[in-house]
Amino acid sequence: MTLRGKLFGVGVGPGDPELMTLKAARVLATAPVTAFFSKRGKTGHARSIANDFLNPKTNEIRLHYPFTTEMDLKDPRYQTEMIRFYDVCAEQLESQLLDGKDVAVLCEGDPFFYGSFMYIFDRLRSSFVVEVIPGVTGMSACWTRAMQPITHGDDVLVVLPATLPEEALVERLIGADAAVFMKVGRNLAKIRSALIRSGLLDRAFCIEQGSMPNERISRMIDKTDDDAGYFTIVLVPGRQRQR
Structure with missing residues (x-):
């Protein structure tokens, strides 16, 4: 056998x-x-x-x-x-x-x-x-490459598929200390709108092709276009409290 x-x-x-x-x-x-x-x-x-x-x-x-x-x-x-x-x-x-x-x-x-x-x-x-x-994971590589510690202490991290409706994204962002948007692709405009409505745009980073040769790291507030490839992750770092 x-x-x-x-x-x-x-x-x-x-x-x-x-x-x-x-x-x-x-x-x-x-x-x-x-x-x-x-x-x-x-x-x-x-x-x-x-x-x-x-x-x-x-x-x-x-x-x-x-x-x-x-x-x-x-x-x-x-x-x-x-x-x-x-x-x-x-x-x-x-x-x-x-x-x-x-x-x-x-x-x-x-x-x-x-x-x-x-x-x-x-x-x-x-x-x-x-x-x-x-x-x-892609998200851990991205926050490391962006030199952005993502959580500390009792921070709450939420991971969001950007394919969710905008209202659901905003709802999940409320009360979260840090956030990661996955499946960004064609959803960057929706993510930006959700971040603006949540008051988090100025804390967010867009990492394209993190850890790869064509890596690009930018602040969401500076990224004015809605182009995002498949390997794109948007981060909202926590660590807002003193330690």
Whole structure:
């Protein structure tokens, strides 16, 4: 009887390959199968980060998203198609695991923080041994690169997907000492409006491609355009009290 392979969710960090953990590098150096998510026709951010750490003989499995920003999240087809996509991905990896091969799934940032790996984890965790290797999150890389300590003492930090309605963003910002906006993309104008309404615009920073070669750091009050790429995070540092 063939022993089942082990599934690894490998956090590779936000962009700078040197921020990958030693454990992640060790697992990737020997993994017989490496899987990663990407937009069709693209290499994929996690794959690019891990490039120099992969087992030269690894069998690479590309998991192509059916779409990224092409369909509105509110479209009922979005959930249906994404569920089907993750079902197919899990089936692909399951066949490798049943064949006795360990599978490492590359995850930008941390696997359990807004990561696609968690949907594979949900589908396979009851049938296979799973090990998750944490990674440096994009938000922690961004506040470090911006030299902005984010919290101290009893500060409350709120993490907000910018895809929420503006009213929900404003509501969540009230009472928070510090904030991080994820999934900024096309939502920068909405974020700016929410920050203005919350009286937080002058404390906010916009970090684009944090820890990557084309990194840009600016204060939101100085950023007058609404252009923001996929790898953009907006921060509102706390630490407003004396210590």
